[in-house]
Amino acid sequence: GAGVSQSPSNKVTEKGKDVELRCDPISGHTALYWYRQSLGQGLEFLIYFQGNSAPDKSGLPSDRFSAERTGGSVSTLTIQRTQQEDSAVYLCASSERTLRREQFFGPGTRLTVL
Amino acid sequence: AQKITQTQPGMFVQEKEAVTLDCTYDTSDQSYGLFWYKQPSSGEMIFLIYQGSYDEQNATEGRYSLNFQKARKSANLVISASQLGDSAMYFCAMREGGVILTGGGNKLTFGTGTQLKVEL
Numbered sequence: 001g002a003g004v005s006q007s008p009s010n011k012v013t014e015k016g017k018d019v020e021l022r023c024d025p026i027s028g029h030t031a032l033y034w035y036r037q038s039l040g041q042g043l044e045f046l047i048y049f050q051g052n053s054a055p056d057k058s059g060l061p062s063d064r065f066s067a068e069r070t071g072g073s074v075s076t077l078t079i080q081r082t083q084q085e086d087s088a089v090y091l092c093a094s095s096e097r098t099l100r101r102e103q104f105f106g107p108g109t110r111l112t113v114l
Numbered sequence: 115a116q117k118i119t120q121t122q123p124g125m126f127v128q129e130k131e132a133v134t135l136d137c138t139y140d141t142s143d144q145s146y147g148l149f150w151y152k153q154p155s156s157g158e159m160i161f162l163i164y165q166g167s168y169d170e171q172n173a174t175e176g177r178y179s180l181n182f183q184k185a186r187k188s189a190n191l192v193i194s195a196s197q198l199g200d201s202a203m204y205f206c207a208m209r210e211g212g213v214i215l216t217g218g219g220n221k222l223t224f225g226t227g228t229q230l231k232v233e234l
Contacts (some may be wrong), residue, residue: 031220033220033221033222035222042224042225042226042227043205043207043224045221045222045223048221056220056221059221089157095220099166100147100166101209101220102149102161102164103149103161103222104161105151105158105160105161107157107158108157
């Protein structure tokens with residue numbers, strides 16, 4: 001079946017602009033995660049959605065970052081007033097509601113802030 | 115303190131040989147899960163293998179096995195019969211907390227990775 005998809009695959013923006021990154025999880029997966037991968041910080045957790053529960057936003061680095069998940073499926077990560085340090089690959093993952101809960105990742109969105 | 119430590123930034127192995135990638139972890143939880151992911155140069159993270167803290171046997175998935183030593187808090191990945199296509203970055207990750215399906219007990223904490231190069 002189809003895996004996790006993300007769009008766009010690449011995004012170049014100017015400092016101060018807002019960007020939206022989209023994630024389509026695997027059909028039937030109830031949990032959705034956003035991570036960020038950068039050279040300096042490695043792989044960092046950003047936010048987690050599980051069903052209709054309140055999201056775990058503990059990894060969001062600042063209030064410029066927000067995310068929503070509509071209809072328990074597609075998610076959008078929004079970064080407002082982008083800064084150069086926001087440049088990274090943003091990875092989305094989803095998992096089933098099982099004990100193991102292995103996360104399946106999308107191909108990522110490479111964000112470059114000029 | 116680092117929750118996941120991978121001490122080998124780079125490893126080389128000859129084709130058809132076995133290789134062990136090290137991972138140690140730090141947690142006070144009794145229930146947790148350990149994962150290994152592969153990230154080829156294409157960038158996608160590929161799930162390889164999972165070990166639950168209460169699993170008595172070491173996990174195996176094809177050519178991958180996980181050498182789980184709970185008392186030492188280590189979860190090393192063993193790749194047998196290496197292939198050229200195994201060249202990639204490998205990440206060890208941990209999920210703390212057990213059967214809780216909501217809240218913070220689901221995020222993965224990753225190590226810094228080991229770059230594996232398989233040579234002819």
